[in-house]
Amino acid sequence: MTAFFSLAKSTIGKKAIMAGSGLIMVGWIVLHMAGNLLVFAGQDHFNAYAEMIQSGFHIEPALLWAMRITLLACVGLHIWAAVGLSGRNRAARPVAYAGGRKNHATSYAAEFMLGAGVVLLLYLVFHLLHLTVGVFSDDVVQHAAFSKKDAYRNLVVGVGNPVVGAFYVLANLALGMHLHHGIKSAFQTLGLNDDRWNPLKDALTRWVPVFTTGAALLVALSCMFGVGVLIEAPDLSWTPSH
Amino acid sequence: MKVNLRIWRQKGPESAGSFQDFPNVEVVPEMSFLEMLDEVNRALEAKGQEAVTFDSDCREGICGSCGAVVNGDPHGPGKANTLCQLHLRSFQDGDTITIEPWRAKAFPVVRDLMVDRSAFDRIIQAGGYITARTGSAPDANSVPIGKERADEAMEAATCIGCGACVAACPNASAMLFTSAKVSHLGLLPQGQPQRFDRVQKMVDQMDAEGFGGCTNHSECEAACPKEIGVKFIARLNADLIKANLGNLRK
Ligand code: HEM
Ligand code: FES
Numbered sequence: 001m002t003a004f005f006s007l008a009k010s011t012i013g014k015k016a017i018m019a020g021s022g023l024i025m026v027g028w029i030v031l032h033m034a035g036n037l038l039v040f041a042g043q044d045h046f047n048a049y050a051e052m053i054q055s056g057f058h059i060e061p062a063l064l065w066a067m068r069i070t071l072l073a074c075v076g077l078h079i080w081a082a083v084g085l086s087g088r089n090r091a092a093r094p095v096a097y098a099g100g101r102k103n104h105a106t107s108y109a110a111e112f113m114l115g116a117g118v119v120l121l122l123y124l125v126f127h128l129l130h131l132t133v134g135v136f137s138d139d140v141v142q143h144a145a146f147s148k149k150d151a152y153r154n155l156v157v158g159v160g161n162p163v164v165g166a167f168y169v170l171a172n173l174a175l176g177m178h179l180h181h182g183i184k185s186a187f188q189t190l191g192l193n194d195d196r197w198n199p200l201k202d203a204l205t206r207w208v209p210v211f212t213t214g215a216a217l218l219v220a221l222s223c224m225f226g227v228g229v230l231i232e233a234p235d236l237s238w239t240p241s242h
Numbered sequence: 243m244k245v246n247l248r249i250w251r252q253k254g255p256e257s258a259g260s261f262q263d264f265p266n267v268e269v270v271p272e273m274s275f276l277e278m279l280d281e282v283n284r285a286l287e288a289k290g291q292e293a294v295t296f297d298s299d300c301r302e303g304i305c306g307s308c309g310a311v312v313n314g315d316p317h318g319p320g321k322a323n324t325l326c327q328l329h330l331r332s333f334q335d336g337d338t339i340t341i342e343p344w345r346a347k348a349f350p351v352v353r354d355l356m357v358d359r360s361a362f363d364r365i366i367q368a369g370g371y372i373t374a375r376t377g378s379a380p381d382a383n384s385v386p387i388g389k390e391r392a393d394e395a396m397e398a399a400t401c402i403g404c405g406a407c408v409a410a411c412p413n414a415s416a417m418l419f420t421s422a423k424v425s426h427l428g429l430l431p432q433g434q435p436q437r438f439d440r441v442q443k444m445v446d447q448m449d450a451e452g453f454g455g456c457t458n459h460s461e462c463e464a465a466c467p468k469e470i471g472v473k474f475i476a477r478l479n480a481d482l483i484k485a486n487l488g489n490l491r492k
Binding site for chain 1: 459
């Protein structure tokens with residue numbers, strides 16, 4: 001704990017906290033997206049998977065909450081560091097170059113980190129309300145009442161709404177950009193930049209965003225256009241009557 | 243050949259500055275950039291006007307005194323260059339050349355193109371030295387150091403402290419400078435005793451001076467006249483994290 005607090009005092013330490021929390025979220029998001037691909041296995045498989053998570057992986061219901069609290073802590077620390085460091089960085093050049101400054105090395109992803117982060121925060125809040133809590137139990141966003149027991153239907157119908165689906169697509173493009181620079185950046189921040197680590201860094205920087213954004217877009221577009229996903233047997237016990 | 247100059251003029255740290263235009267300045271391609279500024283100043287002084295203030299010393303690219311942002315690039319166009327080693331042959335007849343000082347909160351403008359870089363000195367003073375008495379220079383190779391390690395320490399040691407890394411960074415960060423100064427000691431046996439104390443003190447000073455943090459754009463590496471790489475920033479990060487997590491500071 002003392003090490004954590006002494007680390008948190010310097011810019012480099014804050015950045016390390018941002019990298020650590022970011023990488024935990026990356027690990028989680030890869031698993032989450034792999035799980036979401038089960039939507040193509042059909043309603044029964046997907047709902048069984050959702051139930052497995054809700055039951056705390058069939059081990060202990062408290063595990064679900066342990067995971068949620070860990071992720072929430074990561075989000076909190078990540079945003080706290082992001083806000084603090086971004087503010088400092090802006091303050092470090094109070095007078096801009098009157099004639100402009102040219103870039104030679106950076107990327108769009110690197111320049112868009114804070115912007116993508118803000119999109120991700122909005123997305124995170126909406127996504128949780130939409131598919132975890134289910135507050136949009138109306139015909140506008142969900143097209144049908146939300147049901148805790150039918151995660152498949154919530155997803156397919158909920159993301160099938162064109163406006164909601166479009167938001168999922170955009171947010172996950174932002175996620176891909178954020179992770180492309182974020183993973184590369186995290187290795188550098190944690191001091192892992194040498195011949196031993198760089199092959200892994202390069203592979204993850206390229207393939208993690210391709211996988212997460214690719215999977216998310218595949219699921220979202222399938223729901224929007226009704227391709228590959230289908231509500232096979234509308235079980236009336238899952239669907240509250242109108 | 244003729245060029246049009248737009249040079250930043252500012253009376254002091256607190257005053258507002260602006261560009262002054264010098265149209266159709268007669269130059270020759272063999273001239274160095276600073277020789278051109280000398281000519282501009284000669285003309286200004288002949289008219290009884292205030293000369294353009296800028297820093298320079300060696301004019302051979304080794305002291306780190308010179309520097310200005312030329313058309314958006316610290317030390318002007320091209321790689322691995324200092325302003326004093328930039329020549330007019332890098333420009334075309336009729337070009338407009340915009341010249342302004344390094345822009346960073348930690349580098350206040352003293353006058354015109356001259357900025358106060360003593361923040362760098364204070365980072366060095368905070369820990370960029372070795373306190374052991376070493377006497378006179380030891381015999382060569384009396385402390386055996388592997389070739390790769392010696393080369394890497396040498397690469398870090400080529401930093402001339404010009405400040406182009408800060409000028410090029412979107413966050414006006416001094417991480418490349420600080421990492422070079424931490425690494426050229428931290429890579430060698432003589433630098434080990436105070437290694438983790440040094441990194442903490444120098445980073446604390448860097449933060450206190452108001453430099454921004456690193457967001458890994460690598461613009462510093464692209465601008466550095468000595469082509470010092472961002473791998474040293476990773477080394478600095480690793481040492482600072484180790485110093486804290488391992489509680490290795492004295
Ligand atoms: C919730 C809102 C979020 C905000 C406001 C945010 C903001 C930021 C910012 C400003 C940076 C530093 C950018 C830079 O270095 O230029 C960053 C880095 C990073 N972010 Fe996020 N982010 C968010 C969500 C996420 C999520 C959900 C993940 C992972 C799934 C993530 C993973 C990362 C990683 C790995 C880094 C690299 C850390 C480093 O620079 O060393 N972020 N984030
Ligand atoms: S004047 Fe010495 S490096 Fe340019």
